[in-house]
Amino acid sequence: MRLIEGGHGNQGDRPVARFAFDNVYRLHERFPLLTEQKFLIAALLDMLRYRQVTPLFVDMTPPGAGDRGDFDPSPYLVTYDNVIQLSANEGDRSQPRFRVLKSVGNDFVMDSRAIDWRRT
Numbered sequence: 001m002r003l004i005e006g007g008h009g010n011q012g013d014r015p016v017a018r019f020a021f022d023n024v025y026r027l028h029e030r031f032p033l034l035t036e037q038k039f040l041i042a043a044l045l046d047m048l049r050y051r052q053v054t055p056l057f058v059d060m061t062p063p064g065a066g067d068r069g070d071f072d073p074s075p076y077l078v079t080y081d082n083v084i085q086l087s088a089n090e091g092d093r094s095q096p097r098f099r100v101l102k103s104v105g106n107d108f109v110m111d112s113r114a115i116d117w118r119r120t
Contacts, residue, residue, distance in 0.1 A: 001053075018054045025060040041079065061085070077102050087112070 001016045021044070027037045034040060041057065048055045057080065061071060076083045083101040096115045100108040 016051070016053050018056070019048055020056040020058070022056075022058040023060060024057050038075075038079075045079070073101050086115075 001019070004014055004016050006014070024037070024041060027040070028034050045055060059076070073083065073085070080102070081104045083103075085099050085101055087097045097112045098115055099110055099112040101110065
C-alpha cells in the first residue's frame with residue numbers, strides 16, 4: 001500500500017481503493033516467522049476497513065469441499081463479510097461451480113450454481 005500511495009503516511013495521487021491477497025492458505029509455510037495466521041488476517045481486515053479499502057482474500061479449500069459434509073466453512077463466515085466458494089470441475093461435473101455462503105446486506109441462494117464459461 002505504501003508503494004502505491006507513495007510512502008509513509010503520504011496518500012499521494014493514488015489512494016488504494018481495493019486490496020487483493022491471493023492466497024492465504026497456510027501462510028506460515030511461506031512466512032516461517034508467522035505464528036498466528038488468524039490474528040494477522042484479522043488485523044489486516046481491521047486496517048483495511050479503517051482505511052475504507054475493499055479487501056479480497058483468496059483461500060484454497062480441499063477438493064470436493066462443496067459437496068462433502070466434513071468441510072466446515074465457519075472460520076470464513078466469522079472472519080469475512082462476504083464469502084463465495086468456487087469449485088473446479090470434479091467427478092461427474094463438467095462445469096466449474098460457485099455458491100454464496102455469506103453476503104452482508106444481500107439476499108442470496110446457497111445452492112451451488114454452474115458457471116457457463118461459454119457466455120460473455
